[in-house]
Amino acid sequence: MEEFRQVLEDCQLADLGYSGNWFTWERENLPETNIQERLDRGVGTEEWRTLFPDFIIQHLLHSFSDHCPILINTENNVRKNQGESFRFEAWWILEDTFLEKVKMSWGASSGDLLNKLVILKGDLTRWANQIRRKRKRKKEILTTKLATLLEADRDDENMAEIIDTKIHLNMEIDKDESYWEQRARINWLKLGDRNTSFFHKQASLRKKRNLVQKLQLDDERETKEIEEMKEIAQAYFVKLFSNGSHISTDKMFSGVEACISEEDNANLKANFTKEEIRTDKSPRRGWITSHILPKMLANYWRGCRELLPSTVEQRYKLSSPTNISQFRPISLCNVIYKVIAKAIANRLRVVLHKCIDSAQSAFVSGRLITDNVLLAYEILHTLKNKNIGKRGLMAVKLDMSKAYDRVDWNFVEKVMKKMGFDKGWVDMVMKCVSSVSYSVIINGFASTCFRPHRGLRQGDPLSPFLFLFCGEGLSSLMRLAKAENIIKVVKASRSRPAIFHLLFADDCILFAEATERDAISLKQILMEYKQNSGQCVNFKKSTIFFSTNTQERERMAVSQVLKVRRSIDIERYLGLPSMVGKRKRSCFQNLKDRFKQRIDNWSTRFLSQGGKEVFIKAVLQAIPTFPMTCFLSLNLFLKIWRV
Structure with missing residues (x-):
């Protein structure tokens, strides 16, 4: 081989x-x-x-x-994008006339901020079309001029002209680099390997990977027609984001405690400052990049609150599956909204540790993903080695179906108010969530807009934090069940604290005694959580793991109640094996496979020797870093470098 x-x-x-x-x-x-x-x-x-x-x-x-x-x-069966969507090009900023054009368009138009942006979009499109036609010719002229100057005899005038020509030629090359960098989406390379064949091939590969070849109709036929695929996608997402018949119960919110003080609310409601609007580190797609937004919005920040109820267009970046339910929706919010949402999220981040249960370790300052990994590993190790005792224990790993897309807005709002957040602050946050319209993109072609009634946008800076509030509903029910002794908690040892659930975003593990009584209680908790929050557990993809001393009769009874597949282990949790025994090599073999897959990638052949060194340090070294934070270094990790 x-x-x-x-x-x-x-x-x-x-x-x-x-x-x-x-x-x-x-x-x-x-x-x-x-x-x-x-x-x-x-x-x-x-x-x-x-x-x-x-x-x-x-x-x-x-x-x-x-x-x-x-x-x-080898035939092209997919229609090309007809350019119906506006894309901001990062190289525009490098043009001398760009800022002048923006100032002229911005000052000449009237109305609110969104109307100004619509006018600016049209002006920039026309300006870019004119510039684009001149760029190629300008680069050819500069190249020819430089070659002629280099052949001539050197004098002061000649040297000055050579330097000036090189500067202008390098500026044109920088524009090409920015163009390909934006399409390749590679941000770990050093300057020496930018704008090379690697960037060009990576951009082509990304474009091909994102192409939707066909979609499956309801009658299981497949279609390649753009219009039919747009209709399929829109119908699916309209149904997904429709509000279900959710019922709010007092029991759900009785376990949520008020934890936000008046001082916290005062800090949250304080006027935003221009220092909170920062320049972004990389060019993004949108009507105008975040490189120039801070300059434009600094003087208009107080009026930005009026933008929150406005429609924010969201589109979807679709993957390769043919069934629309398997596709991964990605929010493409415009940059205006992201600036506002990011500023709000930065303030919300400061108080999360006060109101989010310690069982949730995602997105909260001071909490690490390794906390959940190590806790889960210790408890599962206890279950595996528990050979004595009348009562067995169980761990249920839940698979949440379309977790972000099913979040009920009213539920999140009620949880925040119950925690003590000021009504004005909650209203502003919920306007960010609800003032949205979606448009599905298939191969660059956008469907008509529709308005959702639930769900959080993946890609929205606020979404991870709001999903934590949704998870607090489950934590609240689990705390109440523990207080009422409805569910028996699990301990890694007698002197250790009791743990009954672990949450990391939508990854969830529940722990309880392996009895039919506890299984019924867990099922009722999950059903009540679904009725209130909209979160739906996919029991077919969920798994359950029993301690060694659990009787077969109890295993069958629990599995029958929960309708969950039994497993000899929890398989993988947060990307790592949940239990590592003596056969450590087989548990971490996937790391070696990922190494080989990265190295064998054809596009890395276009890197220079220095670029390959950066590739090893920035990409390959990151693969074993996370496992090595939780487990001692294995011989397999050392042998990886020989691949």
């Missing part, structure tokens, strides 16, 4: 990827002995990729042979 890989390297052949089933070879018809592997694949050189940029490799269905047929289609 090593020789085969070397041949591919010598011939500069790289894996071309695939669509369809992940495997190309299958043997045995029984589930117990069935084997699936990806043995066959398409490979090609970079020259071939450049010649056929729109190629598609499909793994077709197989019936007679063990191997799947592989179809390489």
Whole structure:
């Protein structure tokens, strides 16, 4: 196998990827002995990729042979983006006339901030079209001029002109670099490897990866038509964001304590200052980047509160699956909204430790992801080694279905008010959440806008913090169950504190005695949590792990009540193995596989020697860093560097 890989390297052949089933070879018809592997694949050189940029490799269905047929289609079956969406280009800022154009457009228009931005968008589009036509010609003229100057004899005038020409040529090259950097989305490279073939190929790869080839209709037929795919996506998300019949109960909120003081509210409600509007570290997509927003908004900040009820367009970046329910929605909020939401989120962050239960360690200052990992590991280790005792213990790992998208707005608002947040502050936060309209993007084509009635936007600076308030509903019910002795808590040892649940964003593990009584109580808690917050547990994907001393009769009874799959362990928790025994090598083998996958990536071949060194330090070294914060270094970690 090593020789085969070397041949591919010598011939500069790289894996071309695939669509369809992940495997190309299958043997045995029984589930117990069935084997699936990806043995066959398409490979090609970079020259071939450049010649056929729109190629598609499909793994077709197989019936007679063990191997799947592989179809390489080089035709372009997807319509190009007709440019109906506005995109701010980072290289515009490098143009000498840019700020002058912005000031002229901003000063000439009247009305509120959003109207000014709409007018500015049109003016910048027309200005950019004119500049774009001149750029290529200008670069050619400067290159020719520099070559002529370098061939001439040196004198003071010649040297001054050479320096001036180099400066202007480098500025044009910087614009090209900014253009490709924005599309490649690579932020770890040093200056020497920017605007190289690596950036260009990475941008092409990203564009191809984000392309939606087809979607499945309700009758299980598949379509490649843009209009039909837009209708499928919009219908799905309209239904997903529709408000369900949620019921607020007094019991849910009785466990939520008031923890925000008058001093906290005074600090939260204080007028925002221009120092809170900071320049962003990287160019972003939107009507105007955050490089110039601070300059424009500093004098208008007090009026920005009026923007909160306005419509904020949100779109979706879709992945490769063909079923719309498998796609991952990404919020593309405009930068105006992000500046406002980020300023509010920064103030909210300061008081989170006061009102968020210690069982939640995500997004709270002073709490680490490793806290949850180590606690879960210790308790699961206790369950695995518990061989004696009349009562067994259990750990239930929950899979929350579309957690962010199902959050009920009214529930979050009531939780914040119960915690003691000022009504004016809560109203401002909820306006950020509710004043939104969505538009689904398929291959650059946007559907019509629609207004949601629930859900948090992934990509909104406020969403992680608001989801913590949603999780407080579950923490409240679990605390009440513990106080009323409805659920028996679990301890890692007699002298250790009791732990009955761990939350990290939407990753949740519940601990209780392995009895039918506790299982019924957990089921009632989860159903009440769903009725109030909208959160829905996918019991088919959830798992349950029992301590060794749990009787089979109790295991069957608990599994029947919860309708959850039994497992010999919790599998992975927060990206790490939940239990590590003597076979540590197999538990962490995926780290070595991830290393190889990164190294074998064809695009890294376009890096210089220095760029590869940065790639190792910035990307590869980060892979084992998180596991090594929780577990002692293994020989496997040391051997990784030999890959």
